[in-house]
Amino acid sequence: MEKTKKYCYGFCLLISIAINILFTINLYVGGGQEISHRPLTWSEKAAVEAEEVAAISCSGHGRAYVDGIVLDGKPVCECHVCYGGTDCSELSPGCATDADGGDPIFMEPFWMQHASDSAVVISGWHRMSYRYADDTMMSKELETYIRKMHSIVKNAVTEGRYVVFGIGSTQLLNAAVYALSSENSSSPSNVLASAPFFPTYKAQTVFFNSENFQFEGDTNSWQSNNSTNNMDVIEFVTSPNNPDGELKDSVIGGKTIYDHAYLWPHFTPITGPSDHDVMIFTLSKLTGHAGTRFGWAIIKDKDIYEKVLSYISFADFGISKDTQLRVLKLLKVAVEGDGQPLFRFSYRKMSDRWDRLTSVMSKSTRFSIQQRHPLHCNFFNETRLPSPAYAWVKCEREEEYDCGAVLEAGKIIGRSGSTFSAEDRYTRLSLIRSQDDFELLLQRLTEFVSLEKGSIETM
Amino acid sequence: MEKTKKYCYGFCLLISIAINILFTINLYVGGGQEISHRPLTWSEKAAVEAEEVAAISCSGHGRAYVDGIVLDGKPVCECHVCYGGTDCSELSPGCATDADGGDPIFMEPFWMQHASDSAVVISGWHRMSYRYADDTMMSKELETYIRKMHSIVKNAVTEGRYVVFGIGSTQLLNAAVYALSSENSSSPSNVLASAPFFPTYKAQTVFFNSENFQFEGDTNSWQSNNSTNNMDVIEFVTSPNNPDGELKDSVIGGKTIYDHAYLWPHFTPITGPSDHDVMIFTLSKLTGHAGTRFGWAIIKDKDIYEKVLSYISFADFGISKDTQLRVLKLLKVAVEGDGQPLFRFSYRKMSDRWDRLTSVMSKSTRFSIQQRHPLHCNFFNETRLPSPAYAWVKCEREEEYDCGAVLEAGKIIGRSGSTFSAEDRYTRLSLIRSQDDFELLLQRLTEFVSLEKGSIETM
Numbered sequence: 001m002e003k004t005k006k007y008c009y010g011f012c013l014l015i016s017i018a019i020n021i022l023f024t025i026n027l028y029v030g031g032g033q034e035i036s037h038r039p040l041t042w043s044e045k046a047a048v049e050a051e052e053v054a055a056i057s058c059s060g061h062g063r064a065y066v067d068g069i070v071l072d073g074k075p076v077c078e079c080h081v082c083y084g085g086t087d088c089s090e091l092s093p094g095c096a097t098d099a100d101g102g103d104p105i106f107m108e109p110f111w112m113q114h115a116s117d118s119a120v121v122i123s124g125w126h127r128m129s130y131r132y133a134d135d136t137m138m139s140k141e142l143e144t145y146i147r148k149m150h151s152i153v154k155n156a157v158t159e160g161r162y163v164v165f166g167i168g169s170t171q172l173l174n175a176a177v178y179a180l181s182s183e184n185s186s187s188p189s190n191v192l193a194s195a196p197f198f199p200t201y202k203a204q205t206v207f208f209n210s211e212n213f214q215f216e217g218d219t220n221s222w223q224s225n226n227s228t229n230n231m232d233v234i235e236f237v238t239s240p241n242n243p244d245g246e247l248k249d250s251v252i253g254g255k256t257i258y259d260h261a262y263l264w265p266h267f268t269p270i271t272g273p274s275d276h277d278v279m280i281f282t283l284s285k286l287t288g289h290a291g292t293r294f295g296w297a298i299i300k301d302k303d304i305y306e307k308v309l310s311y312i313s314f315a316d317f318g319i320s321k322d323t324q325l326r327v328l329k330l331l332k333v334a335v336e337g338d339g340q341p342l343f344r345f346s347y348r349k350m351s352d353r354w355d356r357l358t359s360v361m362s363k364s365t366r367f368s369i370q371q372r373h374p375l376h377c378n379f380f381n382e383t384r385l386p387s388p389a390y391a392w393v394k395c396e397r398e399e400e401y402d403c404g405a406v407l408e409a410g411k412i413i414g415r416s417g418s419t420f421s422a423e424d425r426y427t428r429l430s431l432i433r434s435q436d437d438f439e440l441l442l443q444r445l446t447e448f449v450s451l452e453k454g455s456i457e458t459m
Numbered sequence: 460m461e462k463t464k465k466y467c468y469g470f471c472l473l474i475s476i477a478i479n480i481l482f483t484i485n486l487y488v489g490g491g492q493e494i495s496h497r498p499l500t501w502s503e504k505a506a507v508e509a510e511e512v513a514a515i516s517c518s519g520h521g522r523a524y525v526d527g528i529v530l531d532g533k534p535v536c537e538c539h540v541c542y543g544g545t546d547c548s549e550l551s552p553g554c555a556t557d558a559d560g561g562d563p564i565f566m567e568p569f570w571m572q573h574a575s576d577s578a579v580v581i582s583g584w585h586r587m588s589y590r591y592a593d594d595t596m597m598s599k600e601l602e603t604y605i606r607k608m609h610s611i612v613k614n615a616v617t618e619g620r621y622v623v624f625g626i627g628s629t630q631l632l633n634a635a636v637y638a639l640s641s642e643n644s645s646s647p648s649n650v651l652a653s654a655p656f657f658p659t660y661k662a663q664t665v666f667f668n669s670e671n672f673q674f675e676g677d678t679n680s681w682q683s684n685n686s687t688n689n690m691d692v693i694e695f696v697t698s699p700n701n702p703d704g705e706l707k708d709s710v711i712g713g714k715t716i717y718d719h720a721y722l723w724p725h726f727t728p729i730t731g732p733s734d735h736d737v738m739i740f741t742l743s744k745l746t747g748h749a750g751t752r753f754g755w756a757i758i759k760d761k762d763i764y765e766k767v768l769s770y771i772s773f774a775d776f777g778i779s780k781d782t783q784l785r786v787l788k789l790l791k792v793a794v795e796g797d798g799q800p801l802f803r804f805s806y807r808k809m810s811d812r813w814d815r816l817t818s819v820m821s822k823s824t825r826f827s828i829q830q831r832h833p834l835h836c837n838f839f840n841e842t843r844l845p846s847p848a849y850a851w852v853k854c855e856r857e858e859e860y861d862c863g864a865v866l867e868a869g870k871i872i873g874r875s876g877s878t879f880s881a882e883d884r885y886t887r888l889s890l891i892r893s894q895d896d897f898e899l900l901l902q903r904l905t906e907f908v909s910l911e912k913g914s915i916e917t918m
Contacts, residue, residue, distance in 0.1 A: 051501065111587075124574055133528075171775040314633075315633065
């Protein structure tokens with residue numbers, strides 16, 4: 001009896017010590033992969049809140065956000081287009097698919113896969129000042145990572161160039177026009193772009209209505225119609241082009257703003273580093289964070305650089321420090337493994353979508369899409385087809401001169417050609433939206449093509 | 460012997476079980492005040508990083524940030540003006556104190572006291588889209604808290620008004636000028652302000668050089684000199700005024716932009732809700748987050764509201780979603796306890812600084828500061844003196860017409876009167892900077908005054 005008791009004591013003690021050891025390991029190593037150096041204090045509440053919201057199920061067809069509308073004490077699911085219900089599980093059958101806009105949600109799964117490295121915690125007292133320690137309004141650490149990204153991708157020369165941040169590339173487009181424009185109001189600079197072109201160039205220039213510049217439309221029409229001697233021109237060159245993905249170069253050859261929003265390996269083979277006086281990039285089309293409103297310009301000339309800085313300072317006194325911190329976190333992940341994980345993911349996504357789109361469209365005689373030509377990509381070190389962000393669709397039947405209306409009748413919403421100063425016979429369809437949006441687009445296009453009388457039979 | 464062994468087993472088991480219980484409590488309740496509902500996964504790494512950086516000691520005279528320059532594997536201390544060394548412990552004795560700029564660091568201790576509630580965790584996939592679920596670029600939840608804040612403080616009418624967000628109030632100032640200006644280029648609107656006024660009004664208007672408007676300077680000079688009939692005027696009214704803290708009203712009485720950056724209970728008694736067509740506020744002077752670049756306008760007229768929205772859209776396509784999320788978090792804390800904790804802290808800080816400043820300056824005949832008049836504050840429900848963000852210092856000696864130079868010789872850097880379109884006999888000194896900056900300022904001023912031959916003896 002005593003012996004049994006003794007064994008029991010001994011056994012229980014052993015078990016108890018083992019549990020202690022397990023607890024101790026748990027305390028110091030933590031549940032995740034990371035070693036917690038000390039228990040969390042002030043950041044834990046926010047972390048718990050973020051993880052709880054992230055765990056809300058929206059059936060894979062939507063997402064709940066910590067700043068979403070709150071119902072019954074928790075944020076509601078925000079559903080993808082055509083999906084509804086409290087958990088986004090209900091597909092509305094006759095719903096029009098949205099292929100308008102440039103929301104780059106195709107990158108979202110990458111960030112969910114890299115949740116731990118890309119999360120950021122911002123303390124209540126984080127950078128309350130207008131300026132950083134070096135008296136600028138731009139984070140030096142962030143600039144370092146931007147330069148690193150370009151040196152990895154080899155898509156732009158940054159050595160000996162200035163880098164300036166803006167509220168998306170949107171702000172920098174206008175800032176660059178101001179910086180390059182004439183300050184002589186009697187002869188404002190002529191702002192031009194080659195059709196089809198991104199409508200913001202015109203909209204911004206017209207809206208700000210500055211005495212320094214005026215929008216003069218398409219480069220080619222301007223060249224043939226310009227009888228004056230005012231050769232003070234600022235030319236926008238979008239390469240790859242929005243809407244059609246073409247690699248472009250300056251037509252006029254004077255002061256030029258290179259909009260390189262889409263100059264990343266998932267959209268186009270990188271044939272060599274771009275080496276121009278003013279080059280503009282945006283986070284939106286690199287990592288997919290359109291909502292973060294962050295872009296940057298790489299500028300050769302000190303005088304132009306300082307004018308862009310002045311613009312930023314007068315317009316809104318710099319870019320939010322919270323945004324800069326988050327962008328830093330995202331770029332740290334983006335440059336990991338020399339950018340291979342990020343660009344492999346994004347390229348695979350885009351090329352898969354193009355393969356499937358091409359397969360459907362090849363059966364059609366009613367619609368055509370832009371030609372793509374293989375080029376050697378210095379980043380992937382092989383020859384590849386471009387996989388542009390947008391399909392530039394042409395309605396081939398003579399009577400179907402309003403292609404947007406034709407597609408809309410088939411429940412596909414695109415962006416009409418005239419928006420880009422082209423014919424309405426063209427429509428832009430976005431291929432960078434969520435997987436749900438793409439799947440619905442492909443389904444609608446397939447239905448369309450299968451109804452064609454003259455469709456090319458491949459079955 | 461057996462008995463001793465038995466007791467030992469029993470005792471050890473008891474201790475061991477006790478440790479188990481303690482570990483169990485630790486696991487489920489955590490180190491902080493909050494109960495973790497589930498163990499953290501993806502957010503823990505960022506949380507640990509943020510807490511580790513926050514724990515870096517900078518001797519109370521500086522701060523380390525997660526996005527700071529990294530040296531030896533961790534971000535370096537960024538020291539307050541006049542402090543140096545790796546841990547900011549070294550005060551540079553002859554250093555000039557900085558009372559320039561409007562960095563509102565006086566609020567920083569409040570946010571450190573409310574660390575847990577004000578921290579925010581942003582996931583890598585947070586709001587990648589350009590727009591929120593309701594297709595706007597502004598968070599509805601955030602708008603709700605902005606309205607709540609005004610209804611608590613009773614400083615502005617928001618019922619039936621539109622709210623629009625901007626990149627700081629800076630962006631909204633210009634957006635409002637565009638929205639109110641003539642679209643007829645042959646007679647641009649005249650932009651005016653009453654001296655002394657905030658220099659950005661002029662700088663922005665001149666910089667954008669729009670055909671829609673032109674800067675015409677001081678209201679009073681304009682009224683007496685204006686011989687034309689062009690009464691198309693846009694008047695900036697800053698109330699309380701920057702630099703002198705005066706409550707102001709429109710002089711011309713036409714289209715008016717009320718800049719209410721400083722209309723909060725820590726700077727001025729709230730005498731009643733402001734009820735104007737266009738009112739602009741900024742987070743910077745409410746919570747102290749200047750680096751966050753967030754402001755908002757309250758607008759009566761739908762047409763003006765839509766024009767401001769257009770401006771924001773053309774200028775930079777909305778405000779970063781990261782910023783909006785952080786502002787939401789901060790305002791949630793700010794409205795707690797009907798704003799009493801926040802405004803009690805900030806008012807106490809400002810009134811203490813004014814008490815000490817007044818005590819020093821009352822001994823001087825060389826310098827004077829603005830008069831302050833008590834008013835009933837509807838927020839605190841008692842009569843109080845204003846405690847403006849800036850001291851508006853006048854050099855009283857006739858020969859000391861450049862007051863900034865006089866102060867600079869005494870190692871005090873202010874902002875000269877001419878910056879505000881006033882005489883250089885005046886200088887603005889900031890009272891909203893860090894405690895270190897304020898203490899140094901007061902020390903320098905005390906030295907200055909004690910050296911005065913004609914100083915008023917109170918000892």
